[in-house]
Amino acid sequence: MDFQPTQEQDDLRAGVRALLARRFGREALRAAVDRAEAEGGAAGRGAGCGDACRGGPAAGGPGAVDRGLWRELGAAGFFALRLPEADGGVGLGLAEAVLVFEEAGRALLPGPLVATHLAAGCVGGAADGTAVVTAFDLGDRPGGDGGAGAGAGAAPGVLVTHLAEADAVLGTGAAPPAALLSAALPVPSADPLTPLHRVPPPDPGPGPHARLRDEGALLTAALQLGSALRTVELAVRYAGEREQFGRPIGAFQAVQHLCSGMLVRAEVARTAVYAAAVGADAADRAGGAGAAGFGSAAAEIAGAKLLADRAAAANARDCLQVYGGMGFTWEADVHLHLKRAWVRAEQWRTAAAAEEVLAAELLAGARQPGREGASYARGGGL
Amino acid sequence: MDLAETEEEREFRAGLRAWLAKTLPELPPRPSPDDWPGRRAYDLGWQRRLYDAGYAGLHWPVDAGGRGAGPTRHLAFLEETERAGAPYVGANFVGLLHAGPTIAAEGTPAQRARWLPPVLRGEEVWCQGFSEPGAGSDLASLRTRAVRDGDAYTVTGSKVWTSHAEIADWCELLVRTDPDAPRHRGLTWLAMPMDAPGVTVRPLRTLAGSAEFAEVFLDGVRVPVAYRVGAENDGWRVTMTTLSFERGTAFVGEVVACRRTLGALARAARANGRWDDPVLRRRLGRLAAEFAALWRLTQWNVSAAERTGGVPGAGGSVFKLAYSQARQELYDAAAEVLGAEALALEEEWVRERLSSLSYTIAAGTSQIQHTIVAERILGLPKGR
Ligand SMILES: Cc1cc2nc3c(=O)[nH]c(=O)nc-3n(C[C@H](O)[C@H](O)[C@H](O)COP(=O)(O)OP(=O)(O)OC[C@H]3O[C@@H](n4cnc5c(N)ncnc54)[C@H](O)[C@@H]3O)c2cc1C
Numbered sequence: 001m002d003f004q005p006t007q008e009q010d011d012l013r014a015g016v017r018a019l020l021a022r023r024f025g026r027e028a029l030r031a032a033v034d035r036a037e038a039e040g041g042a043a044g045r046g047a048g049c050g051d052a053c054r055g056g057p058a059a060g061g062p063g064a065v066d067r068g069l070w071r072e073l074g075a076a077g078f079f080a081l082r083l084p085e086a087d088g089g090v091g092l093g094l095a096e097a098v099l100v101f102e103e104a105g106r107a108l109l110p111g112p113l114v115a116t117h118l119a120a121g122c123v124g125g126a127a128d129g130t131a132v133v134t135a136f137d138l139g140d141r142p143g144g145d146g147g148a149g150a151g152a153g154a155a156p157g158v159l160v161t162h163l164a165e166a167d168a169v170l171g172t173g174a175a176p177p178a179a180l181l182s183a184a185l186p187v188p189s190a191d192p193l194t195p196l197h198r199v200p201p202p203d204p205g206p207g208p209h210a211r212l213r214d215e216g217a218l219l220t221a222a223l224q225l226g227s228a229l230r231t232v233e234l235a236v237r238y239a240g241e242r243e244q245f246g247r248p249i250g251a252f253q254a255v256q257h258l259c260s261g262m263l264v265r266a267e268v269a270r271t272a273v274y275a276a277a278v279g280a281d282a283a284d285r286a287g288g289a290g291a292a293g294f295g296s297a298a299a300e301i302a303g304a305k306l307l308a309d310r311a312a313a314a315n316a317r318d319c320l321q322v323y324g325g326m327g328f329t330w331e332a333d334v335h336l337h338l339k340r341a342w343v344r345a346e347q348w349r350t351a352a353a354a355e356e357v358l359a360a361e362l363l364a365g366a367r368q369p370g371r372e373g374a375s376y377a378r379g380g381g382l
Numbered sequence: 383m384d385l386a387e388t389e390e391e392r393e394f395r396a397g398l399r400a401w402l403a404k405t406l407p408e409l410p411p412r413p414s415p416d417d418w419p420g421r422r423a424y425d426l427g428w429q430r431r432l433y434d435a436g437y438a439g440l441h442w443p444v445d446a447g448g449r450g451a452g453p454t455r456h457l458a459f460l461e462e463t464e465r466a467g468a469p470y471v472g473a474n475f476v477g478l479l480h481a482g483p484t485i486a487a488e489g490t491p492a493q494r495a496r497w498l499p500p501v502l503r504g505e506e507v508w509c510q511g512f513s514e515p516g517a518g519s520d521l522a523s524l525r526t527r528a529v530r531d532g533d534a535y536t537v538t539g540s541k542v543w544t545s546h547a548e549i550a551d552w553c554e555l556l557v558r559t560d561p562d563a564p565r566h567r568g569l570t571w572l573a574m575p576m577d578a579p580g581v582t583v584r585p586l587r588t589l590a591g592s593a594e595f596a597e598v599f600l601d602g603v604r605v606p607v608a609y610r611v612g613a614e615n616d617g618w619r620v621t622m623t624t625l626s627f628e629r630g631t632a633f634v635g636e637v638v639a640c641r642r643t644l645g646a647l648a649r650a651a652r653a654n655g656r657w658d659d660p661v662l663r664r665r666l667g668r669l670a671a672e673f674a675a676l677w678r679l680t681q682w683n684v685s686a687a688e689r690t691g692g693v694p695g696a697g698g699s700v701f702k703l704a705y706s707q708a709r710q711e712l713y714d715a716a717a718e719v720l721g722a723e724a725l726a727l728e729e730e731w732v733r734e735r736l737s738s739l740s741y742t743i744a745a746g747t748s749q750i751q752h753t754i755v756a757e758r759i760l761g762l763p764k765g766r
Contacts, residue, residue, distance in 0.1 A: 001384060001385055001386065001387060001388070001391065001454055001681065001685065002383075002384050002454075002685050002688070002689075003383055003384065003385055003678075003681045003682050003684075003685040004383065004682070004685045004686055004689060005383050006383070009383060095383050232760070236760050236761070236762060239762055240761075240762060240763060247763070248762075248763045250756075250762035250763050251762070251763040251764065251765050252765065253749075253752075253753065253765050255762075256752065256753060256756035256757070256760075256762050256765065257749070257752040257753070257756065259756055259760055259762060260703070260751075260752040260753075260755035260756040260759075260760065261703075261752065263700065263755055263759065263760060264700050264703050264704050264755070267679065267697075267700050267704075268672070268675045268676070268679060268704050269675070270682075271675055271678035271679040271681070271682045272671065272674065272675035272678060274383055274678070274682075275385060275674075275675075275678035275681070277383075278383050278384065278385050279385065282385070282386060299670075299674075300674060302671070303670065303671030303674050303675060304671075304675075306668065306671050307671055307672070307675055352664065354667070354671075355663075355664035355665075355667035355668050355671075356660075356663070356664065356667060357667070358666075358667035358668070358670045358671050359648070359663045359664060359666055359667035359670070360667075361670070362644060362645060362648045362666060362667065362670045363648045363649070363652060363657070365645055366644075366645030366646065366648045366649045
């Protein structure tokens with residue numbers, strides 16, 4: 001066992017970080033937000049929600065995805081990472097994929113990254129980033145509940161991200177985006193860089209393959225992890241610079257302990273995500289059985305998603321608190337992390353579903369009775 | 383990143399499992415929590431069996447009588463013994479995990495020869511006399527005085543919260559030898575025989591009703607200078623070696639134990655119908671994720687320690703913060719499973735719920751751990 005990343009894995013991660021720093025640094029992020037705003041107010045400013053709310057990126061407009069960057073990511077192997085080399089891929093596993101996705105999450109890179117990555121083997125153009133592929137990945141049973149969650153008066157249907165800029169929708173039998181779009185309504189999105197459309201519920205069908213859903217959940221968890229780690233950095237940096245009462249606010253314990261709590265959440269999520277990836281790769285190689293440790297690969301992925309969702313959303317909120325009034329502004333990036341974390345929490349595997357998977361696994365595992373635990377002073381320790 | 387076992391690890395585990403399967407049924411019945419002599423005999427007896435089988439001091443250096451195993455091997459040992467339901471380290475805790483490693487690192491050859499073998503063989507029990515009534519989190523403010531008098535120190539003062547003091551042969555004692563030096567510079571580490579004249583142990587009753595720890599009064603106790611480990615006034619540095627052990631791997635087995643408890647909780651909830659409540663079910667599911675992640679965090683920290691060849695560092699604070707909270711939540715969830723039965727002390731989970739209340743206090747409170755993480759890992763400016 002050597003759970004730490006190898007040199008090659010560190011190098012891979014560093015390469016992606018450098019690429020994103022060059023191509024999608026803070027200025028590019030803010031420019032993308034401004035563009036999305038200008039295009040139709042995906043951000044739904046104000047409560048009045050008049051015409052601006054009908055926006056969303058116009059069909060055929062550039063949208064939130066930068067096609068040039070998408071192709072560059074494709075050329076760097078972001079989407080084809082796990083395709084076999086014989087099929088023009090990089091031939092790596094989920095262990096490497098989560099490191100790469102973590103970097104994308106850290107940079108708040110917009111677009112249906114997970115769906116396109118998952119489509120690399122089956123949708124033309126996905127592997128090399130010439131196609132943008134989205135999926136019905138919001139909620140646990142997209143289409144299954146016919147938009148029951150929508151507010152009163154809202155059109156029935158389900159939400160789907162990045163539809164107007166997608167070339168394909170992942171999933172057996174999904175209609176092409178153009179067909180979906182003709183019946184779709186753009187919906188103002190809480191996250192300025194995740195445009196939403198409401199579409200009629202798709203044929204419930206079998207839903208995405210379990211395997212695909214697990215992989216989607218894991219890669220989404222990796223995005224969440226990157227964001228959670230990034231907001232720790234942002235909070236720590238701000239706490240070291242901002243002064244009140246004649247000293248950096250980071251010298252106040254209340255602020256220090258917010259920051260350390262953020263790190264604890266992020267580190268717990270990190271090991272859960274990496275272990276789930278390593279376990280799923282091992283299960284793949286072994287043809288199904290879980291890696292040494294607790295439970296099945298599916299349960300470990302559910303746990304990783306649950307903990308990473310929590311880390312991303314709670315860290316963004318604590319970061320907002322550390323920023324004070326600045327944290328409530330549009331100008332600071334904190335809200336972008338929080339809003340994206342909320343989007344991702346709904347994608348592929350929600351907390352409720354993840355907890356049910358874990359509970360079922362727990363009960364199944366508990367069927368073989370363990371030792372009856374009459375041990376005195378256990379954990380008394382010191 | 384790799385979680386697979388090597389061939390050697392597999393062999394080691396197989397051998398250990400076979401030994402445990404043979405040995406555990408031969409163990410005498412566990413003594414009752416109030417039977418201190420019985421507990422001492424039981425814990426030392428277990429250590430002796432480990433010694434005879436070659437498993438004692440696995441993680442200790444070879445020249446200290448240990449097996450020189452790396453952190454990964456030690457982790458496998460803790461995992462397998464806990465899974466098999468082997469006895470907990472119990473009264474051997476300080477000897478094996480605190481005083482022993484300190485002596486191994488800082489002691490003279492004669493001191494190592496005197497003190498380490500009896501710990502490994504299960505012959506002597508150690509306790510830790512650091513905390514005082516006036517010095518808890520702020521350990522360096524301790525006031526117990528040791529005055530040099532020929533070839534001995536005369537020690538006067540009092541210690542508190544000393545676990546296992548009643549059955550200990552030795553106490554690793556932190557005393558002030560230079561009251562005029564800056565706080566951290568005037569401390570010295572001594573090994574004190576618990577039967578020395580002037581040592582009075584007064585058991586303290588914990589909120590769980592048991593007497594896990596004690597007050598130790600020291601009234602002119604003479605401790606030979608030869609029992610000093612490290613230089614005079616260098617005790618703070620000597621002690622920090624010990625504390626970093628404490629925050630590293632000390633809770634490994636317990637994570638495995640928690641996972642087992644969680645499984646038992648699920649079974650109990652299924653049996654009494656509460657499993658049908660999705661709120662409770664989901665709560666248990668969430669805890670399953672927490673403990674699985676804590677186990678992975680342990681493996682992560684151990685792999686990091688293996689690479690640096692060193693002692694686990696401040697990462698242990700991250701672990702302890704997450705673990706102590708999860709452990710308390712675990713027993714709160716147990717109470718929800720039990721319902722009104724959670725008021726009956728005969729339930730083991732209820733007693734465990736009470737003990738778990740100490741987790742955010744002992745071995746460095748959660749507030750202190752947060753400050754360590756903020757200042758030492760995150761590099762935030764120092765408070766105050
Ligand atoms: C079950 C158990 C077994 C123990 N066994 C041993 C043993 O064998 N040997 C031994 O030497 N000790 C032992 N201890 C003592 C333990 O190490 C101390 O209790 C612990 O370090 C806290 O010290 P204190 O109790 O004096 O609390 P205090 O230090 O008085 O703390 C009280 C409260 O104030 C907070 N606080 C204190 N300082 C700060 C600060 N700077 N910033 C923010 N908050 C602060 C604490 O977090 C806590 O909430 C044991 C304790 C327990 C509970």
